Amino acid sequence: DPLAEPDSAVRPSTKRAQVKLMLSELIDSKLRAGDAIDSERSLVRRLGVSRVTVRQAISDLVADGRLERVHGKGTYVTGPRVDSRLHLTSFSREMRARGLEPGTRVLDAGEMDAPPHVANGLGIATGDRVVRVERLRTADGTPMAHELGYYPCLQFPGLLGKELGSLYDIFASDYGVIATSGEQSVFAGAADSNHARLLGVPKRAPLLVQERVTWAGERAIEYATSWYRGDRYRIHMAVTPHG
Ligand code: GLP
Structure with missing residues (x-):
């Protein structure tokens, strides 16, 4: 009986x-x-416990995000999630901090007149020129996020001529612009067919959508929306006393 093994003092009861x-x-x-x-059946047999117990234990692991049930198929081990701390950080740094190699596929990049919501986010006039960059971000080759960002042309002349890997690194090294703060909101979303195809998830799979305005001192340098895979990402925050 594998459960009867004498073990450490912390064996659950x-x-x-x-x-x-x-x-x-x-x-x-x-x-x-x-x-x-x-x-379930073979676990019941192997562990000598009831089916109800096996089911409950599996449900607990599903709730913890360690397993996922695929209807009509079975129960599978989920991949690791990347904890996103609520600090101002770049995708590339966040992945490297977790030992994952960040990657970028530029899906589209070009210049355009800022539409109203972008101008509003960046604090510029509607119609001011912005660079629009759409990227698929990967970690060790696995798609993690789809990102769409707008950057004022005035602050980043020639941006389109560069290799658009880590934007924050380019801003720092080529323009001397360091992202110092940001304001962002995170909300739930579901993959449409485009996101499903890009991120390699089923249609309607849960996503975490992040909208961010990033600042370098007094100037807004980025207005971006990122769609993160809900099964690979979670937001971690320190909760501090209310001021
Ligand atoms: C995060 C933010 C994006 C930002 C990106 C920069 O993913 N959600 O708004 O553009 O970081 O990361 P990198 O420097 O790797 O391009």
């Missing part, structure tokens, strides 16, 4: 928690993202 711990150790040691776990 309920069967449900024990099965959960066991499955989570199994995931850590033997399984990789995308692998299926054994069927």
Whole structure:
């Protein structure tokens, strides 16, 4: 009986928690993202616990985001999520900080007259020229986010001629512009067919949408919307006492 093994003092007390711990150790040691776990029936047999307990433990791991149920197919190990801390950081730095190699595919880049919502976000006049950059961002080759950003031409002349990998790095190295602060909102979204295709997720899969205005001192330098995969990303924030 694998559950009866004498073990450390922190062995959980309920069967449900024990099965959960066991499955989570199994995931850590033997399984990789995308692998299926054994069927409920075979877990019941192997662990000598009831089907209800196995189901509860699996549900707990689904709730924790470690497993996902695919209807009519089975239960699979999810990939790791990238914790986005609510600091002003770039995609590239965020991924590198987690040991992942950031990548960029430029989907579209060009100059245009700022439409009203962009002008409003950037604090410029409607019709002022902006660079529009649409990129697919990857981590170790896996699509993570689709990003659409607008940048005032006045501040970044010649931007389109550059290789648009990390924009914040280019701003710093080529223009001496350092992003110092930002204001952003994050809300839930669902993948339309375009996002599904770009991000490699099913249609209607949950996304985290981030809208950001980024500042360098007193000047707004970016107005951007990013669609992050809901299964690969989560927002982490410090909650501090209300002032
Ligand atoms: C985040 C923000 C984007 C910003 C990007 C810059 O992803 N959501 O608004 O454009 O970082 O990252 P990088 O310097 O890698 O282009």
